[in-house]
Amino acid sequence: MSLLTVRGLSIQTRTGVSLVRDLSLDVGAGEVVGIVGESGSGKTMTALSLLGLLPDGVHVSAGEAELEGRRFLDGPRMLARPNATMIFQNPTAALNPTMRIGAQLVRLLRFLDRSGTDGSAGRRRGDVRERAAALVSSVGIADPAAVLGRYPHQLSGGMNQRVMIAMAIAARPSLLVADEPTTGLDVTVQAQILDLIRATVAQHGIGVLFVSHDMGVIAQMCQRVAVMYDGEVREFAAVDDIYHRPGDAYTRELLASASDHPRPEEVADGTRAG
Numbered sequence: 001m002s003l004l005t006v007r008g009l010s011i012q013t014r015t016g017v018s019l020v021r022d023l024s025l026d027v028g029a030g031e032v033v034g035i036v037g038e039s040g041s042g043k044t045m046t047a048l049s050l051l052g053l054l055p056d057g058v059h060v061s062a063g064e065a066e067l068e069g070r071r072f073l074d075g076p077r078m079l080a081r082p083n084a085t086m087i088f089q090n091p092t093a094a095l096n097p098t099m100r101i102g103a104q105l106v107r108l109l110r111f112l113d114r115s116g117t118d119g120s121a122g123r124r125r126g127d128v129r130e131r132a133a134a135l136v137s138s139v140g141i142a143d144p145a146a147v148l149g150r151y152p153h154q155l156s157g158g159m160n161q162r163v164m165i166a167m168a169i170a171a172r173p174s175l176l177v178a179d180e181p182t183t184g185l186d187v188t189v190q191a192q193i194l195d196l197i198r199a200t201v202a203q204h205g206i207g208v209l210f211v212s213h214d215m216g217v218i219a220q221m222c223q224r225v226a227v228m229y230d231g232e233v234r235e236f237a238a239v240d241d242i243y244h245r246p247g248d249a250y251t252r253e254l255l256a257s258a259s260d261h262p263r264p265e266e267v268a269d270g271t272r273a274g
């Protein structure tokens with residue numbers, strides 16, 4: 001059974017400009033599904049709409065979405081808050097610049113304790129600072145105490161993205177939406193963050209909707225991918241099929257322009273480094 005099902009999603013502006021049209025896709029538990037397409041094709045609007053985070057003046061005009069069998073989106077109405085969290089391209093900007101990392105994590109954990117969002121229904125397990133440290137080490141940060149004492153601007157982009165991932169999994173979501181999570185990071189750090197996302201999927205069995213303009217990254221991360229162009233899904237298929245048997249002219253163009261990127265089998269057998 002699908003974890004996330006989206007059917008017929010359309011998004012438009014207040015003035016009636018269509019940004020996304022009739023988009024359907026699904027994500028299974030433990031699966032990473034990509035959305036790929038050039039700038040302006042509607043990837044971010046699609047991602048934001050699923051979390052009720054569309055900017056002012058932009059709304060869902062049609063379609064519906066279900067998570068774990070529960071409908072949470074019905075046209076313009078958000079029926080419930082889905083058990084989903086999001087990570088963004090620029091983690092430094094998404095964190096509060098005036099608060100130390102530790103204070104931000106403690107605040108989040110206290111909020112989750114109060115709301116019972118993580119399933120603990122208000123139960124506290126251990127000291128909140130210790131839990132913040134455990135969370136930070138779970139995303140591969142070797143010296144949690146040092147990182148918790150710093151401000152976001154004192155950390156590298158890769159470190160801040162690890163912190164964002166820690167915050168995203170603190171709520172124990174069943175779906176993680178990742179919008180260009182490694183764009184702007186250097187290649188080595190990018191590979192480490194992609195590894196961390198993969199490990200997180202494996203460990204927690206969550207589904208991931210992974211937005212990227214980069215076919216190489218999609219090939220490394222995703223089992224299936226929706227190719228978007230000008231607000232529409234042109235093709236939704238297994239990554240392997242998209243690479244070897246692209247059914248759509250736009251997909252072929254996208255692949256040609258990304259020809260310097262590794263193909264899925266090169267990633268799998270390690271003949272090319274990401």
Ligand SMILES: Nc1ncnc2c1ncn2[C@@H]1O[C@H](COP(=O)(O)OP(=O)(O)OP(=O)(O)O)[C@@H](O)[C@H]1O
Pocket residue numbers: 013019037038039040041042043044045046055056057058213
């Ligand atoms: N706040 C907004 N109000 C109205 N239109 C917007 C707004 N933000 C983005 N758009 C438009 O929505 C369309 C889809 O944008 P979106 O950001 O989803 O594309 P994208 O595929 O994620 O591109 P990118 O990779 O550049 O982020 C674009 O035409 C964009 O100009």
